[in-house]
Amino acid sequence: MDDKKKQELLDAFSEKLTNAVRLYMDGCTRCGTCIDSCHAYQSMPETRYTPVGRAQVVRRLFDRYFKLSGRIAPGMNEAVEFTDEWMQQVLDAAYSCTGCRRCMTVCPFGIDTQQIQGIAKHLVNTAGMTPVVLNMLADMSIAKAETIEDTRENFEQGVKNLEAEVIEKWKSEAGEDAIPIGAQDANVLYVALAGKHSIIPAAAVMNAAKEKWSLSYFEAVNFGAFAGNPAKTKVIARRIIDEATRLNVKEVAICECGTAYRVMKYMTGDHPFKVVSVVELFARYVKEGRIKLDKSKIEGGVTYHDPCQMARNGGIYDEPRYLLEQLTDNFVEMTPTREDNWCCGGGGGLVAMGEKDFRMKSSSVKVDQVKATGAKVLCTACENCHTQLSDLNEHYDVGVKVEFLSELLADALVSE
Amino acid sequence: MSNHDVAKTLDLKGLPCPMPVVKMSQEIGSVSVGQIIEVLTTDPGSISDFPAWAKSTGNEVLETVQGDPIKIYVKRLK
Ligand code: SF4
Ligand code: SF4
Numbered sequence: 001m002d003d004k005k006k007q008e009l010l011d012a013f014s015e016k017l018t019n020a021v022r023l024y025m026d027g028c029t030r031c032g033t034c035i036d037s038c039h040a041y042q043s044m045p046e047t048r049y050t051p052v053g054r055a056q057v058v059r060r061l062f063d064r065y066f067k068l069s070g071r072i073a074p075g076m077n078e079a080v081e082f083t084d085e086w087m088q089q090v091l092d093a094a095y096s097c098t099g100c101r102r103c104m105t106v107c108p109f110g111i112d113t114q115q116i117q118g119i120a121k122h123l124v125n126t127a128g129m130t131p132v133v134l135n136m137l138a139d140m141s142i143a144k145a146e147t148i149e150d151t152r153e154n155f156e157q158g159v160k161n162l163e164a165e166v167i168e169k170w171k172s173e174a175g176e177d178a179i180p181i182g183a184q185d186a187n188v189l190y191v192a193l194a195g196k197h198s199i200i201p202a203a204a205v206m207n208a209a210k211e212k213w214s215l216s217y218f219e220a221v222n223f224g225a226f227a228g229n230p231a232k233t234k235v236i237a238r239r240i241i242d243e244a245t246r247l248n249v250k251e252v253a254i255c256e257c258g259t260a261y262r263v264m265k266y267m268t269g270d271h272p273f274k275v276v277s278v279v280e281l282f283a284r285y286v287k288e289g290r291i292k293l294d295k296s297k298i299e300g301g302v303t304y305h306d307p308c309q310m311a312r313n314g315g316i317y318d319e320p321r322y323l324l325e326q327l328t329d330n331f332v333e334m335t336p337t338r339e340d341n342w343c344c345g346g347g348g349g350l351v352a353m354g355e356k357d358f359r360m361k362s363s364s365v366k367v368d369q370v371k372a373t374g375a376k377v378l379c380t381a382c383e384n385c386h387t388q389l390s391d392l393n394e395h396y397d398v399g400v401k402v403e404f405l406s407e408l409l410a411d412a413l414v415s416e
Numbered sequence: 417m418s419n420h421d422v423a424k425t426l427d428l429k430g431l432p433c434p435m436p437v438v439k440m441s442q443e444i445g446s447v448s449v450g451q452i453i454e455v456l457t458t459d460p461g462s463i464s465d466f467p468a469w470a471k472s473t474g475n476e477v478l479e480t481v482q483g484d485p486i487k488i489y490v491k492r493l494k
Contacts, residue, residue: 136472137437140468142472143469154482162460219465221433387432
């Protein structure tokens with residue numbers, strides 16, 4: 001690796017050196033408490049899959065370039081230089097961590113390995129080693145801000161063609177669009193994903209609640225975050241922020257996508273609108289008596305997988321449980337649950353990257369946890385988790401039905 | 417009804433996010449420059465995703481035909 005590239009990597013590392021990161025770098029005592037907390041290590045017991053093992057890959061670079069001992073006598077500690085070989089290890093650490101933050105909850109010093117792996121991703125990106133597919137997806141999202149005008153009418157027609165399926169779940173009032181789009185001054189801008197499964201059930205629930213809402217022209221997910229590229233993350237989020245501001249909406253409701261929710265809620269600053277997860281919105285509808293649900297629709301026990309980006313990293317635990325209690329008398333908690341729930345193993349861009357072999361092997365602990373509930377229905381509220389759990393269900397022959405919470409709600413809607 | 421000389425058809429109906437675009441980018445190399453891939457999808461989002469993908473990768477969406485499924489015709493340009 002030449003000096004120019006080393007300097008670029010050093011600059012990239014410096015950009016990320018906040019006070020918190022310095023504490024995470026200096027504060028680890030190697031106590032090992034975090035080791036068993038990572039689903040990947042639980043499922044594949046190799047040192048490189050421990051949180052502290054992953055963090056060390058970055059920390060040893062920190063020791064070399066940002067500590068006095070490393071600068072004057074690099075041989076004295078475990079410091080390492082930027083080399084092509086070491087960057088391979090950084091890549092491995094960055095993209096074998098789903099960013100679930102389960103390790104952080106057990107660390108006596110609150111060391112945030114996810115944030116350390118955020119540095120790893122930034123270094124990987126600076127070295128031009130980011131998995132091609134993640135950059136491709138991020139670039140597509142950015143290009144959409146420019147092509148949206150050319151595709152607007154076609155997209156609107158495609159959405160219009162879904163209205164019959166929405167009305168099948170919930171009759172619309174006369175003169176009301178089943179899927180309003182581009183509506184000025186709506187209460188809610190609903191930001192979905194590309195698939196119709198992300199639009200139809202949510203539309204039915206919002207219409208049943210007589211919400212004044214509008215569908216976004218953009219997809220909720222932010223691939224810039226998966227690619228560890230802060231500049232792209234910002235540009236991608238900006239499309240939705242500008243749309244919501246232009247339409248003068250009160251709230252932006254993010255569909256069932258954990259990363260989309262976390263990025264919009266916690267990583268894009270203050271906005272003239274409120275950011276909620278659609279799960280919070282729907283729980284509010286039930287509490288306010290705006291929708292009624294039939295408890296007899298779901299057969300068998302139901303369990304819930306907390307998406308890490310919504311729950312541990314976003315604080316949404318109670319709303320999905322409240323909703324499930326309205327949907328069934330057979331709700332079974334997983335063990336461990338809530339902040340201690342095991343990650344599904346699909347986050348951090350792994351689902352988009354494919355990586356099926358690693359995803360299946362690194363998540364056997366999740367499979368054991370689901371099986372132990374005896375539930376027939378495995379519900380979640382994140383597209384990424386849904387895909388991973390469906391793959392695990394098939395791969396390990398678990399025999400559950402994996403369902404989105406919005407789909408269960410839409411199917412249980414009743415009129416008074 | 418469009419009448420494209422299709423080299424390959426990709427059935428991307430009902431796939432979760434972001435698989436339609438991922439599959440497309442994996443498959444575009446399997447046809448020659450100038451050839452056309454026909455995409456079958458049920459996702460309205462794909463209607464705006466594919467032109468954005470084509471712009472950022474230097475390919476071209478020739479036509480989008482509404483219906484069930486939606487058909488999108490993509491020409492490999494490089
Ligand atoms: S954030 Fe999750 S995946 Fe990453 S090291 Fe910690 S426990 Fe493992
Ligand atoms: S629990 Fe915290 S202090 Fe202990 S090894 Fe893990 S990161 Fe370091």
